[in-house]
Amino acid sequence: MFIKRLMNYINGYLRIVVEGYYIERFINICRSKQYMMWNIKKDNDIHLTLNIEIKNFKEICRIAKKTQCKIKIKSKRGLPFLLNKYKKRKVFALCLVVILFAIIFSSNFVWNIEIIEENGATIENIMGDIQEAGLTIGELKSKIDTKEIINKVRLERDDIAWMGIELKGTNAIVRLVKADEKPEIIDEDEYCNIVSNKNGVITKINAQDGTANVKVGDTVSVGDVLINGWMEGKYTGIRYVHAKGEIEARVWYTMNKTIPYNATEKQVTGNTEEHYALKFNNFKINFPKGVSNFKFYDTIETENKIRLFSNFYLPISIVKTTYQEYEEVQKTYSVEEAKNLGIQEIEAKLESQIENKENIVNKNINTYENENGIDIYVTYEVLETIGTNEKIVF
């Protein structure tokens, strides 16, 4: 039934009104000639509306004349009438064709590069390297050789474990897995010294292989040799070894900051203004011209690429600029307030540097009051194992 209706729509049909006293006869004659009729409805005694196919219209007119009925066309429906309506609108049809071709043409290019990094790792400057390797916005899709680009990028960088490029529509999806930084491993067979990697005071030194170069209580700085990679025997002379040992030292972490008593602080008022702009590659059209009316403001720019489907990007993007108003508020701290504020800030920073907080031995805070502000020095004393291997170069 549905197919029949569809065919009717494609071929076109008429909804006509038949007026007369012999309507039943009219219907029966039409039926006996096997004309298709549907949605027949009688409104009152002499009024009948029904749908008929176009091709039978002339015959039906004749039958109506025979049965002394009048025929009026109520509406013309279907595809032929619809097309007829648009026949005169040539510009419209032309534009439709042009747009269609433009979309087909633009689908041959890459208009967006999406970088997905696994496990949320961030790889710096990867966009630049990818573009240098040949995957740029506006490049023909057929010209892009994904294998070659992958090879080029991987040669350039050594922090990528795996890389894949997928061209989907006009979107190039680059998937990356970051490689762990490889630690510098020195073979057990090779001779090496143990060298300090931090400044501190030695509290414990225990040389398993090699000769200790420093004593407990010595101050060492970065680069000082802690355990020498040789051993001296009475009869054997000097023998080189792979130095091994444990060294513990007190390491100091210090940071200082000056907190002024009078500070101007930004305070967001909550008023925002949004400006939109259309952007084609580098050509930008601003809709409301000019800059914000606010006196002090931050600008936040977000760019949204227009896309037809999920992976069909167009070379047009909408740039939304949000102006956020803020006020400059003058703030005065008392000495105590400034001190607390500074200490809190520095402590938070220092504690993020220290790996193991259980080893913190001592905390030292010094403050010096000035005219304009307060200088705060915070020192953490931490017990840490120090030392890295360094190859002996002969």
Add this chain to the structure above:
Amino acid sequence: MKKNRMRKLNKILEIPEEVYSDVPKISLIGFDEMIIENYKGIVEYEEFFIRISTYKGMICINGYNLNLETMTNDDIRVTGKIESFEFERITD
């Protein structure tokens, strides 16, 4: 005689009766839709009353807003609020 034999054959083959004979088949779907197969023609058609002639007699349908939804060569679909229907047999 020949007709009788055909009837027997059709019964063996289990062909529906309305296919090989002129007997009308009336199906009602709810109270709003009625399909009549094997009909002859429409005798009267008003919004509230339809008379359809078949080879066995007349079918009269009473109701409101009666529409003839689709009409093909051998079946007709009546939609609308059907209140009652009755038959007028042709007596041989």
